[in-house]
Amino acid sequence: MKIKFEGICPHCQKPIELIRDLAPELIEAICKPIPQVLHPEETTASVIDLDWLKEQQEELLARGLESWDNKGLKDRIDRITGCKSAKVSEAVGNLTKEQGEAFVKTIQDTLEMA
Structure with a gap:
């Protein structure tokens, strides 16, 4: 799966676009809901x-x-x-x-x- 990231370079402040292939295991890890952790x-x-x-x-x-x-x-x-x-x-x-x-x-x- 390919993902596309668009943003601003923190160094030169120019627009950037990044396209990457993600491994299925990484996609699964990213898509899992993150439990809310509250301090007592x-x-x-x-x-x-x-x-x-x-x-x-x-x-x-x-x-x-x-x-x-x-x-x-x-x-x-x-x-x-x-x-x-x-x-x-x-x-x-x-x-x-x-x-x-x-x-x-x-x-x-x-x-x-x-």
Whole structure:
């Protein structure tokens, strides 16, 4: 089997074209799906530190903002992510990095105004 590669030479920046014959064994190796390898911390890391979140929640509740109880917190995050979660920790796990950053800002702003 012949493959064609077109690209730019990294040295002279001119277009190049390369055609090669590939052995069947190499084609088979190339075409196998590559398993995704995740670092353990990527599978367990939360975008929001749950201890920090608990502290902020306690402060919000102490200031009389009862809508920030566990159910309220979980429901707020579920609205952001569009998921249904059973627990706050599960809801937090559904947040993207950007959603998590925005939610942290919401908490900080709420505490400043309370």
